[in-house]
Amino acid sequence: xxxxxxxxxxxxxxxxxxxxxxxxxxxxxxxxxxxxxxxxxxxxxxxxxxxxxxxxxxxxxxxxxxxxxxxxxxxxxxxxxxxxxxxxxxxxxxxxxxxxxxxxxxxxxxxxxxxxxxxxxxxxxxxxxxxxxxxxxxxxxxxxxxxxxxxxxxxxxxxxxxxxxxxxxxxxxxxxxxxxxxxxxxxxxxxxxxxxxxxxxxxxxxxxxxxxxxxxxxxxxxxxxxxxxxxxxxxxxxxxxxxxxxxxxxxxxxxxxxxxxxxxxxxxxxxxxxxxxxxxxxxxxxxxxxxxxxxxxxxxxxxx
Amino acid sequence: xxxxxxxxxxxxxxxxxxxxxxxxxxxxxxxxxxxxxxxxxxxxxxxxxxxxxxxxxxxxxxxxxxxxxxxxxxxxxxxxxxxxxxxxxxxxxxxxxxxxxxxxxxxxxxxxxxxxxxxxxxxxxxxxxxxxxxxxxxxxxxxxxxxxxxxxxxxxxxxxxxxxxxxxxxxxxxxxxxxxxxxxxxxxxxxxxxxxxxxxxxxxxxxxxxxxxxxxxxxxxxxxxxxxxxxxxxxxx
Numbered sequence: 001x002x003x004x005x006x007x008x009x010x011x012x013x014x015x016x017x018x019x020x021x022x023x024x025x026x027x028x029x030x031x032x033x034x035x036x037x038x039x040x041x042x043x044x045x046x047x048x049x050x051x052x053x054x055x056x057x058x059x060x061x062x063x064x065x066x067x068x069x070x071x072x073x074x075x076x077x078x079x080x081x082x083x084x085x086x087x088x089x090x091x092x093x094x095x096x097x098x099x100x101x102x103x104x105x106x107x108x109x110x111x112x113x114x115x116x117x118x119x120x121x122x123x124x125x126x127x128x129x130x131x132x133x134x135x136x137x138x139x140x141x142x143x144x145x146x147x148x149x150x151x152x153x154x155x156x157x158x159x160x161x162x163x164x165x166x167x168x169x170x171x172x173x174x175x176x177x178x179x180x181x182x183x184x185x186x187x188x189x190x191x192x193x194x195x196x197x198x199x200x201x202x203x204x205x206x207x208x209x210x211x212x213x214x215x216x217x218x219x220x221x222x223x224x225x226x227x228x229x230x231x232x233x234x235x236x237x238x239x240x241x242x243x244x245x246x247x248x249x250x251x252x253x254x255x256x257x258x259x260x261x262x263x264x265x266x267x268x269x270x271x272x273x274x275x276x277x278x279x280x281x282x283x284x285x286x287x288x289x290x291x292x293x294x295x296x297x298x299x300x301x302x303x304x
Numbered sequence: 305x306x307x308x309x310x311x312x313x314x315x316x317x318x319x320x321x322x323x324x325x326x327x328x329x330x331x332x333x334x335x336x337x338x339x340x341x342x343x344x345x346x347x348x349x350x351x352x353x354x355x356x357x358x359x360x361x362x363x364x365x366x367x368x369x370x371x372x373x374x375x376x377x378x379x380x381x382x383x384x385x386x387x388x389x390x391x392x393x394x395x396x397x398x399x400x401x402x403x404x405x406x407x408x409x410x411x412x413x414x415x416x417x418x419x420x421x422x423x424x425x426x427x428x429x430x431x432x433x434x435x436x437x438x439x440x441x442x443x444x445x446x447x448x449x450x451x452x453x454x455x456x457x458x459x460x461x462x463x464x465x466x467x468x469x470x471x472x473x474x475x476x477x478x479x480x481x482x483x484x485x486x487x488x489x490x491x492x493x494x495x496x497x498x499x500x501x502x503x504x505x506x507x508x509x510x511x512x513x514x515x516x517x518x519x520x521x522x523x524x525x526x527x528x529x530x531x532x533x534x535x536x537x538x539x540x541x
Contacts, residue, residue: 175406182392182403189390192352194378194407194454298394 002145007269008262013153013222015261016160020215021238022245022253023167024208030184030248031204034103038087038110040235042080042209046216047226048118050076051129054220065132076217077210084209085202092205093198111231119228126227129220156218163211164254170207171250180204184248233277237264240284246297255295305330305458305490306351311360313350320346322514323360328458333484333491335505335522337498337535343514344494345387348460352384353377365457379407383456387463389447393436397427400435400446404453412455419487420449423479441472448476452483458490459483465497473497477504498535502526510535 021043028036053075057068091110095102136150171177182190183200191197219234220226241260245252260280267279287294306328314320320343328334338344350357353374362370369377378384383404392400401420405413421428424445430438438446444464451459461480465473477500483489495501502508502522510518510531518525525531 175402178395178399178402179406181395181399185392185394186390188354189386189392190403191354191374192378192384192386192390193403193450194375195403196373196375 002140002142002147003269005140006145006147007265009147009149009153011262011265012258013156013261014265015241015258016157017215017219017222017257018234018238018241018260019254019257020160020163020211020218021234022241022257023164023250024212025239025242026245026247026250026253027180027204027208029242030250031180031187031201032092032103033100034092035107035239036092036205036208037104037107037235038091038114039107039208039212040231040233040238041111041114042083042231043212043216043219043234043238044226044228044231045083045114045118046076046080046213047220047230048122048127048216048228049079049213050217050220051127051226054129054132069132072217073214076213078213080213080216081206081210084205087209088202088205093201111235115228115231122228124228126225129224129226131224132221152222156222159214159218163214167207167211168250176203237277237280240280240287242294243284244287244294246294249294249296249298252294252296305332305365306492307361307363308347308351309361309363311347311350311357311362313346313355313357315346315355319358320514321350324511324514324516326509326516328490328492330457330490331484331488332507333480333493333505335493335495335498335501335508336511337495337501337508337525337531338511339535340496342511344511345462346514347511348384348386348462348492348494351377351460352382375407378454381455381457382460383451383454383458384460385444385447385451385462385464386460387466389443391435391438391443391446391450393434395435396432397435397438397446398431400450401427401453404450406454408454413453416453416455420452423452423483424449441468441476444468444472444476445479448479448483452487452489456489458492461491461493463495463497464493465495465500473500480504496535498531499526502531 021039024039025036028034050072053072054068057063057071058065087110091106092103095106133152133155136148138146138148140147171180179190179195179200180203182195183197187197237260238257241256242253244259245256263283264276264280268276308324308326311324312319312321324347336344349355351362353372357370361368364380364382369380392403401417405416408416426442427445427449430442435446448464464476480491481504484491493501493505502525505522508520508522508525509516510525
């Protein structure tokens with residue numbers, strides 16, 4: 001029981017991170033029908049920006065840890081968002097009317113370029129960050145097994161919850177969110193109502209990238225080790241989460257993220273940690289074969 | 305209000321419009337009738353800048369709007385209720401109307417909403433319902449209502465009667481007349497249902513294969529032998 005509870009906590013933490021990244025995949029897919037394969041890389045870039053900002057803030061500027069964390073958050077979110085905007089402008093927008101495969105290939109190119117840039121600029125070796133936020137609370141202690149919830153896990157879950165709440169509010173309640181959903185459902189009609197579709201698409205990339213940037217920051221603080229390649233696997237897992245939840249569905253991405261995190265944690269705990277990625281990606285295949293619309297996705301029916 | 309001169313456009317290499325000249329004066333209802341595939345929808349969409357005109361000019365209230373991006377054109381007092389209605393299916397009726405008001409002044413919203421719901425009381429009962437679950441007639445009302453939310457000077461209407469029961473068609477045409485009469489909205493209407501459209505309109509144009517072949521007052525065109533034979537089929541549409 002204690003063991004189970006601990007895995008639940010670990011799984012939810014991991015799932016929160018996947019969920020944040022999955023939102024970016026599903027948003028871009030919703031509007032453009034395109035899988036942004038460079039999205040996982042943005043998460044990696046967010047991790048590096050966080051590491052650098054945090055180290056510079058604490059050592060060079062000598063700020064306190066809480067202030068450094070706030071600075072890191074803004075840097076990670078802001079710079080990845082800027083990157084999302086730029087990538088869309090440079091690599092995807094010119095291909096808007098090209099065959100659907102073209103932006104996909106362009107995205108893979110952006111991803112490879114970014115990975116190699118980071119590998120060159122920062123070195124290919126793994127970068128450690130000593131634990132910043134230590135300690136936690138002990139939830140249960142049965143003598144031979146201790147269930148603990150670390151402060152970092154609490155921060156990750158609280159942060160994710162807060163971001164998702166704000167995000168949900170923006171999408172469902174504000175004019176910006178309405179325009180975003182309108183473009184997703186019928187881009188041509190949205191433009192006939194005076195909506196600047198290009199701007200909405202830019203915003204979509206900016207929001208998605210910002211969320212992935214925050215996820216990158218949290219993973220840096222949580223695991224304490226990053227390298228230039230972490231974006232690839234995390235990206236495909238978040239993509240799996242988006243597909244599992246129903247690609248295009250925002251609640252689906254959050255749900256899918258949590259489920260993938262839980263599956264990974266429980267599989268590692270009860271079966272085999274070496275095969276955890278096999279388990280995750282088997283789900284991707286199974287979902288694509290048996291329920292391509294995912295858990296919360298809607299089949300595309302149009303009423304004429 | 306709306307002046308079109310020598311307008312040409314099409315999709316890819318297929319040219320759909322071969323030099324169209326049309327003028328719509330303020331306060332008028334002008335109908336454009338023609339068979340399926342004549343280029344009527346393309347004309348309305350070209351006015352809105354999508355597809356862009358390959359030649360010719362479009363003036364809206366004295367301003368040349370040819371070649372402007374669609375969302376700029378649509379912010380100049382033009383509203384379009386397009387072919388197939390294009391209701392946002394996964395948005396509520398209210399949200400669809402809010403989208404219609406997206407380019408308007410937020411201060412007018414409550415007033416405009418009331419005005420539109422007075423015109424279409426059916427929508428009032430369905431405000432929270434998803435657009436995709438409405439009947440065809442209700443969707444058409446919503447499409448027109450959404451267009452009116454921006455307080456347009458001129459309303460483009462593409463086939464409002466398509467697929468609707470005759471009773472609903474009559475209702476919708478009555479409302480279009482009312483919008484024109486009481487709110488002073490200029491209407492440029494495209495229809496296959498020539499009988500209803502020409503009866504409603506002050507003036508009309510006939511389009512064949514991307515060209516305007518005839519024009520005149522609604523009554524004149526209705527009385528024209530050729531039109532009777534081709535578009536009215538002797539019946540009442």
